[in-house]
Amino acid sequence: MCAAEARRVAVVGGGWAGCASAVGLARAGCKVTLFEAARTLGGRARAVEVNGLTLDNGQHILLGAYRDTLRLLRQVGIDPAAAFLRLPLQMRYPPHSGGMDFVAPRLPAPWHMAIALLRAKGLERADKLALARFTTSARWMDWKLNEDCSVAELLERFDQTERLAKLMWHPLCLAALNTPPDQASANVFLAVLRDSLGANRAASDMLLPRIDLGALFPAAAARYLESRGSEVRLGARVETLAQDGDGWLLDGEHFDAVVLATPPQQSARLLDGLPETADLIAQLNGFGYEPITTCYLQYDPQLRLALPLTALVDGPGGHWGQFVFDRSQLDPGHAGMLSVVVSASGAAAALDQDELAAQIAAQLADALRMPALAQPRWSRVITEKRATFACVPNLRRPDNATRLPGLALAGDYTAGEYPATLESAVRSALGATTAILSRRTLPRENGSLSHTDGDDDLPSVQ
Known part of the structure; x- marks a missing residue:
């Protein structure tokens, strides 16, 4: 363990997985150096400056089930009760927009879901029966298929109505x-539903951050690391990685162990030329990616929507948005600010940014029956082109541990049952920390890397 050996560990990449890995290793007594090529920490979940405001590069929703993320925030001094607006699970569309109104009351499980279903508006009896049938069947089969398939095929297999699929399953x-339902993994989707509808x-x-993503964790992680005698190097791109006896050289500097918490293709570049990594490199280079677009629209500071989070019916005719957030109900400094999320936004992101913002503003004006929303004071479109990996069926994701002693991977793309979420990044960091502290490597299996499919053997960082 690091506490006894005072080992030097390098963590390459200052996104959430890298920061979480660094915190876990520092807590175990390692001397950690965190390398980040950018001038700020956070990776794909970071704060940006727009017109004098600190905004997120993308709007996020967390779940109360994200136990490891919430535990980690507490460890670095963030109080989740103050940092999040906590809402009951819901799918609420504007009245008269052709949507539905589904809210889980604050009752013990499973009564909260049963009452939510009975009270749901905008769903016909057939829709409600289909939803009840689906959740009952999913619970019976422990929220997992023996053979993975697409979400669209899963919904068809369980006779979900067209309306329920459009208003509930597709946006979820x-x-x-x-990832679009006709391409998305049913098993990963079921794991998410297990911890939401089935939890x-x-x-x-649903947890909506009240503070920007940089303040929510990366900045607090940096303070934690420095308080433990570890180091954060910003604007420090690692170019070379080489074995050095029992340790590693990063651009000629010796470390006892390394966690690669960079995106898959960057990790593949650093691993190129190292022994026994060909199969791993092929895995890392084999991911497809999906973008996410967030459109910020500034209106009169007096503007306030009925709800902090509202679902939108997306579809043809420029209706790109899937959810709109009233930022004033999250952060008083964002009065009059709305943010609209477009997931799997490849087609939307191909448009001119001003045109996309205009179409989204028009969608809001129509859906919310507020004509003034068609004319924001200003707007800003932010697209993360590789926001997440494409979460397709039977995707092979690498384990945290590698065949190389003292080298581990961390990132939301590593083996696990969740899609690319902040919780996935944190759980992956726990797995990388375990691999480094135990110097665990993976055995050969038919000439290829073996991997696990979850975090069952990962300790909590406490």
Whole structure:
């Protein structure tokens, strides 16, 4: 363990997985150096400056089930009760927009879901029966298929109505997996549903950050690391990685162990030329990606929507948005600010940014029956082109541990049952920390890397 050996560990990449890995290793007594090529920490979940405001590069929703993320925030001094607006699980569309109104009341499970279904508006009896049938069947089969398939095939197999699929399952799939239902993994989708629709009330709650993503964790992680005698190097791109006896050289500097918490293709570049990594490199280079677009629209500071989070019916005719957030109900400094999320946004992101913002503003004006929303004071479109990996069926994701002693991977793309979420990044960091502290490597299996499919053997960082 690091506490006894005072080992020097390098963590390459300052996104959430890298910061979480660094915190876990520092807590175990390692001397950690965190390398980040950018001038700020956070990776694909970071704060940006727009017109004098600190905004996120993308709007996020967390779940109460994200136990490892919430535990980690507490460890670095962030109080989740103050940092999040906690809402019951819901799918609420504007009245008269052709949507539905589904809210889980604050009752013990499973009564919260049963009452939500009975009270749901905008769903016909056939829709409600289909939803009840689906959740009952999913619970019976422990929220997992023996053979993975697409979400669209799963919904067809369980006779879900067209309306329920459009208003409930499709937007949930896009929001959670950032992959269109006809391409998305049913098993990963079921794992998300297990911890939302199928979970106890607190676990199914939706958590909306009240503070920017940089302040929510990366900045607090940096303070934690420095308080433990570790180092954060910003604007420090690692160019070379080489073995050095029992340790590693990063651009000629010696470390006892390394966690690669960079995106898959960057990790593949650093691993190129090292022994026994050909199969791993092929895995890392084999991911497809999906973008996410967030459109910020500034209106009169007096503007306030009925709800902090509202679902939108997307579809042809420039209706790109899937959810709109009233930022004033999250951060008083964002009065009059709305943010609209477009998941799996390849087609939308191909448009001119001003045109896309205009179409989204028109969608809001129509859906919310507020004509003034068609004319924001200003707008800003932010697209993360590789926001997440494409979460397709039977995707082979690498384990945290590698065949090379003292070298581990961390990132939301590594083996696990969740899609690319902040919780996945944190769980992966726990796995990388375990691999480094135990110097665990993977055995050969038919000439290829073996991998696990979850975090069952990962300790909590406490």
